[in-house]
Amino acid sequence: MANGTKEKWDPALSRLLTSLQQAKELPSTEEELGFLSNLLQSKELHALVNVHNKIISNGASDKFFPMLSTSMHVMFDVLEVLAPKTPLSQDCKELFYLLQRPHVQGLLCAHDAIAQKDYYPHLPEIPVEVDEDEETIKIVQLVKSNEPLGATIKTDEETGKIVIARVMHGGAADRSGLIHVGDEVVEVNSINVEGKTPTDVLSILQNSEGTITFKLIPADGKGNVRESKVRVRAHFDYSAFMDPYIPCKEAGLDFVKGDVLHIVSQDDAYWWQARKEGDRNMRAGLIPSRALQERRILHDRTQSQNENENGLCSVSALPVLSCSQSPKSPRCTSKPKTKKIMYETAENDDFDREQIATYEEVAKLYPRPGLYRPLVLIGAPGVGRNELKRRLIATNPDKYKTPIPYTSRSMRAGEVNGKEYHFVTREKMEEDIEVTKFIEFGEYKGNLYGTSAESVKALINSNHVCILSPHYQALKMLRIPSLKPYIIYIKPPPLESLKETRNALHARSTFDVNNSRGFTDEEFNDMIKAAARIEFLYGHFFDDVIVNEDLAIAFTQLVAAANRVETEPTWVPASWVQ
Numbered sequence: 001m002a003n004g005t006k007e008k009w010d011p012a013l014s015r016l017l018t019s020l021q022q023a024k025e026l027p028s029t030e031e032e033l034g035f036l037s038n039l040l041q042s043k044e045l046h047a048l049v050n051v052h053n054k055i056i057s058n059g060a061s062d063k064f065f066p067m068l069s070t071s072m073h074v075m076f077d078v079l080e081v082l083a084p085k086t087p088l089s090q091d092c093k094e095l096f097y098l099l100q101r102p103h104v105q106g107l108l109c110a111h112d113a114i115a116q117k118d119y120y121p122h123l124p125e126i127p128v129e130v131d132e133d134e135e136t137i138k139i140v141q142l143v144k145s146n147e148p149l150g151a152t153i154k155t156d157e158e159t160g161k162i163v164i165a166r167v168m169h170g171g172a173a174d175r176s177g178l179i180h181v182g183d184e185v186v187e188v189n190s191i192n193v194e195g196k197t198p199t200d201v202l203s204i205l206q207n208s209e210g211t212i213t214f215k216l217i218p219a220d221g222k223g224n225v226r227e228s229k230v231r232v233r234a235h236f237d238y239s240a241f242m243d244p245y246i247p248c249k250e251a252g253l254d255f256v257k258g259d260v261l262h263i264v265s266q267d268d269a270y271w272w273q274a275r276k277e278g279d280r281n282m283r284a285g286l287i288p289s290r291a292l293q294e295r296r297i298l299h300d301r302t303q304s305q306n307e308n309e310n311g312l313c314s315v316s317a318l319p320v321l322s323c324s325q326s327p328k329s330p331r332c333t334s335k336p337k338t339k340k341i342m343y344e345t346a347e348n349d350d351f352d353r354e355q356i357a358t359y360e361e362v363a364k365l366y367p368r369p370g371l372y373r374p375l376v377l378i379g380a381p382g383v384g385r386n387e388l389k390r391r392l393i394a395t396n397p398d399k400y401k402t403p404i405p406y407t408s409r410s411m412r413a414g415e416v417n418g419k420e421y422h423f424v425t426r427e428k429m430e431e432d433i434e435v436t437k438f439i440e441f442g443e444y445k446g447n448l449y450g451t452s453a454e455s456v457k458a459l460i461n462s463n464h465v466c467i468l469s470p471h472y473q474a475l476k477m478l479r480i481p482s483l484k485p486y487i488i489y490i491k492p493p494p495l496e497s498l499k500e501t502r503n504a505l506h507a508r509s510t511f512d513v514n515n516s517r518g519f520t521d522e523e524f525n526d527m528i529k530a531a532a533r534i535e536f537l538y539g540h541f542f543d544d545v546i547v548n549e550d551l552a553i554a555f556t557q558l559v560a561a562a563n564r565v566e567t568e569p570t571w572v573p574a575s576w577v578q
């Protein structure tokens with residue numbers, strides 16, 4: 001033996017070597033035998049087998065049973081908790097730093113792979129011709145519990161046999177490490193399934209008690225697939241129960257618009273496997289893939305277009321405002337207001353309407369010194385965005401700033417250029433509007449008004465927290481990587497409470513008499529309708545929602561949100577952190 005003594009050798013390797021000696025009579029070349037003999041005696045293989053055996057024996061002993069298989073998640077949670085505490089304690093700071101080191105993360109990742117039993121060697125196909133009739137059969141026994149099996153079956157289109165269609169990450173079948181996609185099901189509890197439909201097989205499974213024994217013909221090229229790290233924000237609501245096409249309703253994962261999902265597998269073109277972010281439940285669920293969801297949306301749109309013969313409305317499900325809106329004046333209020341900016345943008349400019357919103361890849365953005373994220377208050381006109389904005393600025397006028405708008409109107413006595421407004425010519429403003437320099441603009445009494453993207457950037461660059469309360473259509477220009485806005489939706493309370501709070505005498509001049517106003521019943525109704533519309537179109541962009549019922553409570557929530565942005569990690573589009 002070239003290396004080491006034979007006694008220390010793994011018994012399986014020794015047996016293989018002995019068999020190799022006996023195989024000399026078989027029709028094989030000297031070269032092949034020599035290669036195998038060298039391989040079986042190599043130090044590297046020996047070391048690998050030892051490591052493998054150790055892992056298996058540790059895995060088998062209760063003493064080393066993993067406490068969890070998601071230490072990477074825990075690490076991210078800990079980072080989240082620690083982030084705001086780093087300025088307070090040296091220990092927190094050190095741990096925060098350590099947990100972000102690639103070596104520590106690599107160690108935890110390896111731990112999770114082992115805890116998820118993702119360590120079985122993935123052997124290539126045997127490169128010799130196998131007798132077609134002599135198929136390998138594996139017998140897998142699983143104990144039936146309340147937990148679903150975590151696998152789905154289907155009839156193979158070519159062979160007509162029942163095969164494993166998918167194995168849910170972290171489910172019972174996956175944890176067994178013995179059932180793989182493509183395995184052919186021959187028997188279930190000694191019942192031959194040949195010629196049976198998946199529904200028949202399902203009822204055999206449902207009627208079995210205790211241990212379930214599968215006889216399977218292994219698929220080629222099987223193997224445990226590592227979990228992907230992709231996180232997405234859902235832009236639509238999903239209920240597996242309501243989905244007639246999901247291969248198995250029980251295996252579905254329900255979610256609502258705005259939920260962050262961890263996509264663990266995208267192997268299937270139509271059905272991804274996902275967990276809700278932060279959900280400790282190990283088993284993943286099925287959700288429609290991006291491609292499938294896009295197809296469905298397109299199909300629904302075509303159908304609603306067909307139904308809508310005059311073709312006036314392309315999205316029939318949109319909550320619509322009752323009043324007609326002209327391009328020059330999209331607001332519904334009948335009363336003139338103190339705020340002068342009107343929006344040029346017409347209803348049909350709602351930018352998401354033509355996009356197919358399914359999933360958006362997201363990543364965590366950690367707060368850091370020098371990162372000043374603008375706070376954007378979105379809401380129905382009149383809901384109280386300006387009131388809240390003014391109050392927040394008043395808490396710290398050196399920190400919170402709002403950009404000074406541009407106008408084409410002439411300066412009045414007492415006004416200073418760059419204080420109330422930046423005064424520019426109409427031609428200059430029109431030129432800038434043309435090259436999309438304004439995040440919002442409009443015309444009022446023959447003069448143009450607008451807020452430029454540059455002035456938002458200037459505030460950020462001068463280390464201020466920029467606070468904006470633009471028209472919701474401005475989100476299109478604001479939600480970009482260079483600005484990284486934090487979007488807070490200011491929601492009106494239910495109609496009765498809206499009327500009650502706004503009609504209360506003291507509420508009219510809550511903060512600034514000049515900016516106080518009353519509302520008609522029609523305006524209250526319009527506010528509720530506009531709110532429903534904004535939620536429908538932009539709900540998936542909201543980082544936070546504040547119900548502006550009691551003003552003092554809403555303001556406290558706004559202050560808390562503003563602090564959160566500075567101290568806690570938040571989910572943002574993945575492209576913002578790359």
Ligand SMILES: Nc1ncnc2c1ncn2[C@@H]1O[C@H](COP(=O)(O)OP(=O)(O)OP(=O)(O)O)[C@@H](O)[C@H]1O
Binds near residue numbers: 380381386507508549
């Ligand atoms: N929670 C509340 N309770 C009572 N009154 C409120 C409340 N929030 C706001 N208001 C009052 O409602 C009026 C409209 O608020 P505000 O001007 O801030 O609305 P807005 O969302 O900025 O709308 P717009 O963009 O049309 O000006 C103000 O008089 C304000 O004081």
